[in-house]
Each structure stands twice: as C-alpha cells, then as structure tokens.
Amino acid sequence: MQTGNVLKWSRQERPISPASLNLPAPGRRPMFDRNRCRSMEPRETISEEQSGVALPTLPPWMRPVMPYAPDRRARMLEHMARARTQPQATVAQPPAQSPFASVTAILGDAFGYAVLFGIIALLFQSRIPLYVGAFVFLADGPRIESALGAIGIRFEPDTIGPDIIKSSVFWFGWIALLVSIRDAVPAWLAP
16 A cells, blocks of 8 residues: 555564564574585685786795704604603602601690690689690691601692691681680770
8 A cells, every 4th residue: 555655564564674573683694695605615816917916025034944854753753752751750759757756846846835735724813824835736738738647648748738728727727726715804804
C-alpha cells in the first residue's frame, strides 16, 4: 500500500529485517559459501619488477649475519654428549646430626629458656615472662628446621616452603601468647 511517497505497512505486510531476527553481526554469520572453504594454497609472490613498488627490507636484527658452519650440528651434539657424561653439581648438604644429638640440643635450649624466663617471672611475680619465653623458644626459625630435620623432614634451600612453615609457627605462637595473657592485661588497657 503506497500513498504518495510514504510507505505504510500493515502488521501482516511488514518486512522481516535482520535486526528483528536477532542474528549475529554480518561478519560472524555462518557462511555456506564453498569458495570460502578452499585449501591453503600458496599465493604467487609479486616481485619488485612486476609491482613497480620497492619491497621493504628486513631490519638489521632480523637479517642473517653469517651462514651456519657446516659442522655446527656435529659440534653441538658432541658438546651435549660431553655435558651429559659429566657429573652434575649437587647442593652441599650440611653435616647430618644424629637424631639423638638434635633432640638433646632442643631439650637443652628449652631448659635454658625455662630457667632464664622463670627467673624473670619470679622477679616480676608474673606468668607473662614464661609465655614470652615459650613464644621466643617455639618461633625460632633455625630451631624449627633442626626439629623437623630430626624427624626426617628436610627443607630445600631458596624455596618458599621453609618460610611458610616458619611464619605459620610464628603466627600460631603469637596468637597463643595473646590469648594466654588476655586475663593479665590491666583493666584500663582491655577493650
């Protein structure tokens, strides 16, 4: 139905537009064109003489400096064979203590800390120095390593594992210290 230059469409005569169909964008629609599904054949290259345009040259860092020596592969394989037969360098292990010696050292340290912080606790007539001594004793990094070494757990050097273990023990000891001295805090300091 055309009236003058204006087109009027009734509901039944309205054309179907791609927007009303909710189709993907034209570049993303599936194409069933057989010409698009052809094999990857190499294109013919156009030389400078045919095109009349000078082709760009490679930058200096991409140009081959010199051709490879003919015996390069043989030398490389010979070097790899020599490197494979040489003994690999290993990390020097500290001299291993017997488990009895390490347990004796740990118990000696525990006794020393108990005596030292026990004397301080008697002087101040408080339990807090004993708690602080236990925290200092348990959160000591080398002591943690020697205790775990006594039961057969070795840390690899320059890895994150030892730091995670030591910091976990430190924070556990710190929280236990704070919980244990909660009752000994003065009233004006307590929240």
